Amino acid sequence: MVSASDRRRAVELIEQAQQVGARLAPTCEVLGLSVRTVQRWTCEGGVREDQRPTAVRPKPANALSPEEEQAILEACHRPEFAPLPPEQIVVRLLDEEQCYLGSVSSFYRVLRRHGELTHRGRAKAPRRALRPTTYQSTGPNQVWSWDCTWLPGPVKGLFFYLVMIVDIYSRKVVGWEVFHSEPAHHARLVIERAVLAERLIDQPLVLHADNGSAFKGAILLEKLHELNITPSYSRPRVSNDNAYSEALFRTCKYVPDYPVDGFASLEDAQRWVHRFVGGYNTEHRHSAIRFVTPDATPSWGGSPDPRSAPRPQPGRTRPTPRALEWANAQLDADYGRLPQPGARSGTHPVRSRGVTTMQATTTLTITAEST
Structure with missing residues (x-):
């Protein structure tokens, strides 16, 4: 509801703009008003006040006496x-x-x-849930996520504890360690080594974790305060607030050489995780960062972020010469094994100006990244 003084001021500004040649519609748009609203205000010669506060409203016939x-x-x-x-x-x-x-x-x-509608009983009064605190990462080493998972040991019921820290912007594993147990002082060592390795002493950093006891201990919180790290935790009973670490553990445990029968010793588990982290950071093409390696992300510098580039559309991307050469070579190698015309046994490739497609159900487009 706009007061009478604000209405008069808005009409004055519109009239001044029209006197110097401005049109009514763009002027009203600048003030956040519609042309019809201004016309309704000034339809009786002056600026009419809002009639709603003084309107006489009839009492409903079914109103309570x-x-x-x-x-x-x-x-x-x-x-x-x-x-x-x-x-x-x-x-x-x-x-x-x-x-x-x-x-x-x-x-x-x-x-x-009559002021008699109040909460009764021992149950807590309902309250509106506040929006959760969120953090946005616009570059490497701004927001980290970490978690702990179990690794199978040499016998059933014996586990080792793997702690991993991942940068949510570059998806790089910045810290990890395997322990016999899961106390808070072990997590303290992992975060301290990661900060030293990434040279982030006295730099602001957000570290997100779930509500596990190992990540909320007093020893760990004291070390985070010392390192100028802001702790962040998942909401209670919300399992996907720490999705980055959970996705990393899923990738870790589903690689082909993962020892599903268990690790023989703690040293064996540490050696395997060391190889996995090395390959993940330097060789793994991560789908969330446009299929570049996590180690390559901080080195973009002034070059455009690959994640900001438009995604290639199927059938609209021009393949590189090297990709065309590879596709044609593959097509020539497989051409002799294709069924003869009239056999129609399944789906077969068709050659069309250097682009390989699949008839019927499958379409393969060779993009610039497919080298």
Whole structure:
């Protein structure tokens, strides 16, 4: 609702703009008004005030009278109805006394109007959930995510504990270690080594984790405060708030050489994780960063971020000469094994100006990245 003074001021500004040649529609758009609104304000020669506060509204025919409202209050004040909600009161009056004083909504409105609608009982009053705190990473080493997972040991029931820290921007594993147990001081060593390795002493950093006890201990929190790291934790009962670390563990445990039968010793587990992290950071083409390696992400410097480039559209990307040469060589090698015309046994490639496609269900487009 716009006050009368604000309306007059807006109309004055619009008139001044029109005097110097501005059109009405763009002027109203600058003020956040529509042309129809300004016309309605000035339709009677001057600036008309808002009529809604002074409008005479007829009383609804089905509105409760003062006597009916008092009857509802007296029913709610009865000792047997004092601990009951309006739903129960309305039903009991109908069932036991064949008396209908009003709907459940009417009971609520009357109680609210007289200040008698308050929370009762031992249960906590409902409250509006606040928006969770979020952090945005626009470059490497701004927000890290870490978690702990179990690695199978030499016998059933014996596990080793793997702690990994991943940078959510570059997807680089910046720190890891395998331990016999999961206390907080082990996590303290991992984060301290990662900060030293990435040369982030006294630089602001956010470290996100789940609500595990190993990541909320007093020893660890003291070290995070010392390193100028802001701790961040997942919301209670929200399993996907730490998705980056969970996805990393999924990749780790589903590589072909993962020893599903368990590691023979702690040193064996450490050697395997060392090889995995090395290959992940230097050789793994991560789909979330446009299929570049995590180690290559911080070296972009002034070059454009590959993730900001438009995604190639199927059938609209021009293949590189090297990709065309490879595709044609593959096609020539497989051409002799194709079924003869008329056999039509399944789906077969068709050669068309250097681009390899698959008929029927599959389409293969060689893009610039396919080298």
